[in-house]
Amino acid sequence: MNRARRRHDEGPDRERLRFGEQLALVRRSVSPYAGAPTNGSFISASPASGSFGLHGDSDAMRDVRRTLALVARTDLTVLITGESGTGKSLAARAVHDASARRNRPFVVLDCANLPHDVTAAIAAAEGGTVLFEEIADLSPQAQTDLLLALTHAETARALDPTVAAGAARLVATSNRALELLVAHGRMREDLLYRLRVVTVSLPALREHVADIPMMMDQFLLAFASRHAVAARTVDAAAIGVLVQYSWPGNVRELRNAIESALVNANGFNVSPRHLPADLWRHTAARDHPVLSAMEASTTLFVEAREQALREFDRAFLGAALAKHGGNVAQTARALGLHRQSLQKLLVRRAIRATGGDTPTASPTHLWIEHDDA
Numbered sequence: 341m342n343r344a345r346r347r348h349d350e351g352p353d354r355e356r357l358r359f360g361e362q363l364a365l366v367r368r369s370v371s372p373y374a375g376a377p378t379n380g381s382f383i384s385a386s387p388a389s390g391s392f393g394l395h396g397d398s399d400a401m402r403d404v405r406r407t408l409a410l411v412a413r414t415d416l417t418v419l420i421t422g423e424s425g426t427g428k429s430l431a432a433r434a435v436h437d438a439s440a441r442r443n444r445p446f447v448v449l450d451c452a453n454l455p456h457d458v459t460a461a462i463a464a465a466e467g468g469t470v471l472f473e474e475i476a477d478l479s480p481q482a483q484t485d486l487l488l489a490l491t492h493a494e495t496a497r498a499l500d501p502t503v504a505a506g507a508a509r510l511v512a513t514s515n516r517a518l519e520l521l522v523a524h525g526r527m528r529e530d531l532l533y534r535l536r537v538v539t540v541s542l543p544a545l546r547e548h549v550a551d552i553p554m555m556m557d558q559f560l561l562a563f564a565s566r567h568a569v570a571a572r573t574v575d576a577a578a579i580g581v582l583v584q585y586s587w588p589g590n591v592r593e594l595r596n597a598i599e600s601a602l603v604n605a606n607g608f609n610v611s612p613r614h615l616p617a618d619l620w621r622h623t624a625a626r627d628h629p630v631l632s633a634m635e636a637s638t639t640l641f642v643e644a645r646e647q648a649l650r651e652f653d654r655a656f657l658g659a660a661l662a663k664h665g666g667n668v669a670q671t672a673r674a675l676g677l678h679r680q681s682l683q684k685l686l687v688r689r690a691i692r693a694t695g696g697d698t699p700t701a702s703p704t705h706l707w708i709e710h711d712d713a
Contacts, residue, residue, distance in 0.1 A: 398551050436469040447465045471511050583656075
């Protein structure tokens with residue numbers, strides 16, 4: 341038990357060390373031949389003024405964007421990992437768009453159905469970027485061909501570093517643990533080593549639920565424009581559903597749910613009944629008294645509203661505290677509240693943050709206690 345707990349406690353430090361090592365590698369590898377700006381302006385060349393379209397203010401998403409910005413200035417091969425729907429292809433495109441290769445081709449290959457051989461695909465990029473989507477699906481022969489291509493590129497760069505600017509940049513994505521595939525003989529180990537020069541890991545949405553309100557706002561604005569409807573807000577009960585759901589489809593599923601809800605709302609603010617039914621019926625919110633009352637129409641409005649506000653406070657304040665490491669003072673400043681007011685609200689909603697007035701090492705130091713009232 342103690343050994344397992346020690347490994348868990350040391351996990352964030354080990355991850356930060358690995359992240360720091362990769363940043364150092366990227367900084368050392370910035371190519372003087374790439375022609376990328378050196379004053380930081382390359383960030384603004386990407387979508388959403390540096391967000392790369394990957395929204396969120398959590399530490400995890402900030403780290404992702406910072407790594408992408410640094411990687412874009414290099415010629416390093418990049419492996420982007422993450423569950424389906426986390427935005428791996430979007431991140432790969434962001435690397436290309438923020439690089440000096442942005443005006444050259446961006447070639448996307450479905451590794452399960454390669455239309456031609458690997459060498460021809462890389463040549464077709466003409467010095468741009470080649471994305472191998474779901475690299476784990478490469479056939480054994482294609483793995484061998486890609487390994488030979490990477491080996492040839494490494495040799496050419498060693499003989500003449502200036503050739504890197506004219507050669508295609510390789511990016512691969514995977515939603516599976518490639519180390520396990522190597523262990524089972526389904527992927528070449530030497531290929532894996534060449535692919536993961538720099539690894540960018542995209543977090544699952546359930547790991548940064550505090551970003552959901554920001555993502556939700558971005559999607560609402562985008563879809564309101566696309567469908568020529570007025571931008572709407574999402575009510576407290578619906579937000580409670582969104583932050584409690586496990587999101588197996590990650591950001592892609594959230595995006596689709598928001599677009600569907602906006603259309604279903606038909607000019608009204610979004611409430612739980614506008615969300616996809618499978619979303620809230622398969623969460624803890626399916627037994628939510630407000631949702632039950634909405635279906636049975638047996639609860640008084642005043643009672644239902646108070647219950648909705650209670651759940652909203654718990655979800656929203658819990659996510660805000662997690663974002664600030666359980667620090668009540670920092671959370672109050674970020675939310676525009678007086679510290680005493682926030683403390684009273686936490687007591688009233690039975691939310692306990694153990695961070696006190698000093699930042700804690702990890703959001704794992706946060707507990708949210710739900711009463712039966």
